Amino acid sequence: MNLRLVLNVVGRVMLIETLTLLFPLAVALIYGESPLPFLYTMAILAILGAVLSALPAKQSFFAREGFCTVGLIWLLTGTAGALPFYFSGAFPSFVDCIFESFSGFTTTGATILTDVEALPRGIQFWRCFSHWLGGMGVLILATAVLPSLSGQSQHLARAETPGPFVLKLVPRQPRTSKILYGIYCAMTLLVIVLLCAAGLPLYDAAVHAFSIAGTGGFSSKNASFAFYADPAVDLIVSVFTLLFSLNFGLFYLALCRRFREIWKSEELRFFLLVVTLATVLIAWDLDPVYHQGVLESLRYAFFHVTSVISTSGFFTEDYALWPHFSQMVLVLLMFCGSCSNSTGGGIKCARVLILLRALRRELHRLVHPKAVEVIRLDGRVVEDRAVRTVLVFLGCYMLILCGAGLIISLDGYSFSISFSSALASLSNVGPGLELVGPTGNFSALSPLSKLVMSACMVIGRLEIFPILILLTPSAWRHI
Amino acid sequence: MNIIIVGCGKVGFSLAEQLVREKHNITIMDQNEETLQRAGDQMDVMTVRGSGSSVQDLRQAGADEADLLVAAASSDEVNMVCCLLAKNLGTRHTIARIRNPEYISSLADLRRNLNIDMVINPENATAVEISRLLRFPAAANIESFCRGRVELIGFRLQEGDFLADKPLRELSSQIKSMPLLFCAADRDGTVFIPNGAFVPKAGDQMYVVGQPAALDRFFVLLGRYAPTAKKVFLVGGGKVSLYLAHILDKLGMHLKIVERDEARCRMISEKFPRAIVICADGTDSDLLESENLASYDAFVALTDRDEDNLIISLYAMQLGLSKVITKCTRQNYAGIVRSLGLDSIVSPKFITASHILHVxxxxxxxxxxxxxxxxxxxxxxxxxxxxxxxxxxxxxxxxxxxxxxxxxxxxxxxxxxxxxxxxxxxxxxxxxxxxxxxxxxxxxxxxxxxxxxxxxxxxxxxxxx
Incomplete structure (x- = not known):
């Protein structure tokens, strides 16, 4: 592997991250808080970035370098993001800072804080801003703004974009990245405006908009959106978390006025079907015991279904107290996750669809052993190689889930706590069930569990392979 | 510019590579998923799976807004249809690869009626290049400008040449007064634009540009002048060979063509009654010897396998032929091959890509x-x-x-x-x-x-x- 070039690229991305820290720095200054946590971090990142990016390197860069770079950058980004938390002194230990930072960048939204509102505003802002950066991707940002990356950009973007297929809107990757970020920024601004219109102060609106855009889950309030208890806010949040968990390629099609192609997307239809079905089922389950009237039940059901399937993890009620059927539906939604090429996590609807179709094909083959059948998605043939990758992905996902659950259970909590913690971090949802449910937090877990969960988050965000390749010896050797 | 390349074969791929480097927006269309995957892995391009003769697929590739479409699919007919459809969809310019010799006579009509802006024929272009080298064997490559009034010739400097090991400014006044100029030197893959202080070394590939007559005199002085080849030995009877035979036959050169396939041999023999056509394996050294290869002026290896071409060219060089020309498609071999002493390498895809790049x-x-x-x-x-x-x-x-x-x-x-x-x-x-x-x-x-x-x-x- 061309390690020098990998480090060189890592260095250049570090420099970009230094610049992104200017935003929370400004917030801290506006509110008259100490800018030191951010200044220290920026100094460390700038020095590291400058040293690495000055490394001379040969320009040979292939898929393997791409995957390793993405993996390394995410590990470094998560660690670097923890530094402001650490320097602020508001967190109990460094492991907690790491956990919170990875939870931020991977748009998980799980927290170890018992009182979020006590944090300085700059730190609160940085938590939510890291959702926004991690949602669309640090590297997509880098390929959009660094022209010097153009030779490597396709490999980097490929390894970072979630989903089984590569998203390319226009032939050149830097331009694709620019369009993606353009759409992303515009939609985020729209959320800020709408939330302000619904009566939130500008700071709250901005912080929550970042969180919604990245489908993260951090909030500046302990009670998340229950604090506002306003149906209009609930509706804005639900609709936009839903929108941000759609394939961004669809928004581009909409911009090009190719609406017919949007509806052709089977992943979109499948996703909307799942959301509708889950909302109706949960509303039906909640209605008799819990709420007053069908509308009320639908409101809460829709909010939490969108929040979980988009893998955000906002809440207006503690769903850990809901009937078990509803909880089970939500857990299944955590598996399924959002659409590919969105800011959400989880397995992704496209993969679930491919899995279902592969299953149907296997059954068909049992009936007609000699049958030849191709799997299609959106009318296009999915090559057998792609199907195989999806199946391996799903298998790995389950293995990692089981392994993480096993380690977390060492802490001695119940099955549903251990398992839901692992699942909620791997699929980037955030809150799990019972003790670690929406109103709880992860502070009670041991440092080991927190580190394992942080690893799960980044594995889930990058869809396993970029992290696993870092652990593969053959990738590092010159073979 | 937005450019669509239909067909990601050898030509399509190398063209895309060059165009991406020049910062164009490239969309590659092919029917083979594996080819597309390879292209998408190695270059920053968009890939679309589809057929060049389907309007729907062309539209998906963005033919309605493209500035240029290059049809380089394997079938000439698909390429023609593709260009026609793309033009109707709104593509501004189209280039089609048409290489079947049968179309040559009707090319002008086809171009007009199908509204194709340029037709390229890699095999014919290669044949033209080879024929130029055979007419001027001292050169490793020749490019001609202004209808042949200026030529640019590449040659390898050898040990003991008077040019070697002293700065260009110290050349004799006789050379200095000639209307020619040393315009580039390639030393192990690094190109220099020489000035008066440049010291050529043996092994350098020197490029000299000037009037053809002056170049002739220069090569006489260099002791490297060789008259136009009269007897040419061709191995391989593919399209390039046919085009080449056509040109050389007209020039009155004596030809021997070795081809493995009997039907093909018969066809060649029908077309070129004066040529000696041998039906045999041209990579067999015994055969080459028994056919008196050593008595020929020039040898051209044109089989469809690069490796065979290289090996038999080395063999021909060893026999002492003064001019050996090798067809080699893969560009990355060029360095190795040159170090073995084979100077005249022609590559159809490279020549084609240059033509299109110019457009x-x-x-x-x-x-x-x-x-x-x-x-x-x-x-x-x-x-x-x-x-x-x-x-x-x-x-x-x-x-x-x-x-x-x-x-x-x-x-x-x-x-x-x-x-x-x-x-x-x-x-x-x-x-x-x-x-x-x-x-x-x-x-x-x-x-x-x-x-x-x-x-x-x-x-x-x-x-x-």
Whole structure:
């Protein structure tokens, strides 16, 4: 592997991250808080970035370098993001800072804080801003703004974009990245405006908009959106978390006025079907015991279904107290996750669809052993190689889930706590069930569990392979 | 520019590679998923799976907004249909690869009726290049400009040549007075634009540009002059061979063609009654010996396997043939092959890509000075271009010594009316001159791009004033 070039690229991305820290720095200054946590971090990142990016390197860069770079950058980004938390002194230990930072960048939204509102505003802002950066991707940002990356950009973007297929809107990757970020920024601004219109102060609106855009889950309030208890806010949040968990390629099609192609997307239809079905089922389950009237039940059901399937993890009620059927539906939604090429996590609807179709094909083959059948998605043939990758992905996902659950259970909590913690971090949802449910937090877990969960988050965000390749010896050797 | 390449074979791939490097937006269309995957892995391009003859697929690839479509699928007919459909959808320019010899006579009609802007025939272009080398065997490569009035010749410097190991400025006055110029030197893959202090070394690939008659005299002085080949031995009876035989036959050269397939041999024999056609395995050294290869002036290896071509060329060289030409498609072998002493390597895809590149540059620069041709030399590490000076060209009438040219760029020859001028400090450009520029980097679109001042580097798609 061309390690020098990998480090060189890592260095250049570090420099970009230094610049992104200017935003929370400004917030801290506006509110008259100490800018030191951010200044220290920026100094460390700038020095590291400058040293690495000055490394001379040969320009040979292939898929393997791409995957390793993405993996390394995410590990470094998560660690670097923890530094402001650490320097602020508001967190109990460094492991907690790491956990919170990875939870931020991977748009998980799980927290170890018992009182979020006590944090300085700059730190609160940085938590939510890291959702926004991690949602669309640090590297997509880098390929959009660094022209010097153009030779490597396709490999980097490929390894970072979630989903089984590569998203390319226009032939050149830097331009694709620019369009993606353009759409992303515009939609985020729209959320800020709408939330302000619904009566939130500008700071709250901005912080929550970042969180919604990245489908993260951090909030500046302990009670998340229950604090506002306003149906209009609930509706804005639900609709936009839903929108941000759609394939961004669809928004581009909409911009090009190719609406017919949007509806052709089977992943979109499948996703909307799942959301509708889950909302109706949960509303039906909640209605008799819990709420007053069908509308009320639908409101809460829709909010939490969108929040979980988009893998955000906002809440207006503690769903850990809901009937078990509803909880089970939500857990299944955590598996399924959002659409590919969105800011959400989880397995992704496209993969679930491919899995279902592969299953149907296997059954068909049992009936007609000699049958030849191709799997299609959106009318296009999915090559057998792609199907195989999806199946391996799903298998790995389950293995990692089981392994993480096993380690977390060492802490001695119940099955549903251990398992839901692992699942909620791997699929980037955030809150799990019972003790670690929406109103709880992860502070009670041991440092080991927190580190394992942080690893799960980044594995889930990058869809396993970029992290696993870092652990593969053959990738590092010159073979 | 938005460019669609239909068919990602050898030509399509190498063309895409070059165009991506020049910052164009490339969409590649092919029916084979694996090919597309490889293209998508190695280059920053968009890939679309589909057929060039389907309107739906073309629309998906963006043919309604494309500036250029290059149809390089394996079938000529698909390419023609593809260009026709794309033009109807709104693609501004189309280039089709048509290589079946049967279409040659009706090419003009086809182009007009199908509204194709350019037809390329890689095999024919290769044959033309080979025939040029056979006419002037001293050269390893020849590019010709202004209808043959200026030629650029590449040759390898050998141990003991009077050129070697001393600076160019110390050459005898006899050479200095000739209308020719050493315009580039390729030393192990690094290209130098030589000045007076440059010291050529044995093993360098030198490029010299000038009047053909002067070049002849120069090679006589160098002791390297060889008359036009009279007897040529061809191995392989593919399309290139047919086109080549056609040209050489007309020139009255004696031909021997070895081809493995019997039906093919019969067909060749029908077409070229004067040629000796042998039906045998041309890679068999016994056969080559029994067919008296050593008595021929030149040997051309044209089988469809690069490896075979290289091996039998080495064999022919060992037999002492003065001119050996090898077809080698894979560019990355070029370095190794050269180190073995084989100088004349031709690659159809490389030649084709150069032709198309020339068109693309021309489209990009529709307003400035006209680029008449573009040749890539030194394995593509340098370019030689022929421009006509227009009224918009800057610094007309200013002596060259007062101008600052960008580094890596050489103004090699000026053709003014009937005169061929090798520029000196006092020379100045005038309108309607033809100038030949040598550039170490690619991306020169306009004559104004050669000056150091103002426009540092042409932005893609920009048209200099």
């Amino acid at each position: 693309v540059r021309g489209l990009q620069n529709s307003q400035g000075s006209v680029m008449n041709s573009l040749h890539r030399i030194a394995d593509g590490n340098a370019e030689a271009m022929d421009f006509t000076v227009g009224p918009s060209t800057r610094h007309l009438g200013v002596p060259l010594k007062d101008l600052q040219l960008r580094s890596g760029i050489l103004l090699a020859v000026i053709v003014r009316g009937k005169e061929i001028i090798i520029p000196e400090g006092s020379t100045c450009l005038m309108e309607n001159d033809r100038v030949i520029i040598i550039a170490r980097e690619s991306g020169i679109l306009d004559l104004n791009d050669i000056y150091e001042d103002e426009f540092p580097f042409p932005a893609p798609g920009s048209t200099a004033l």
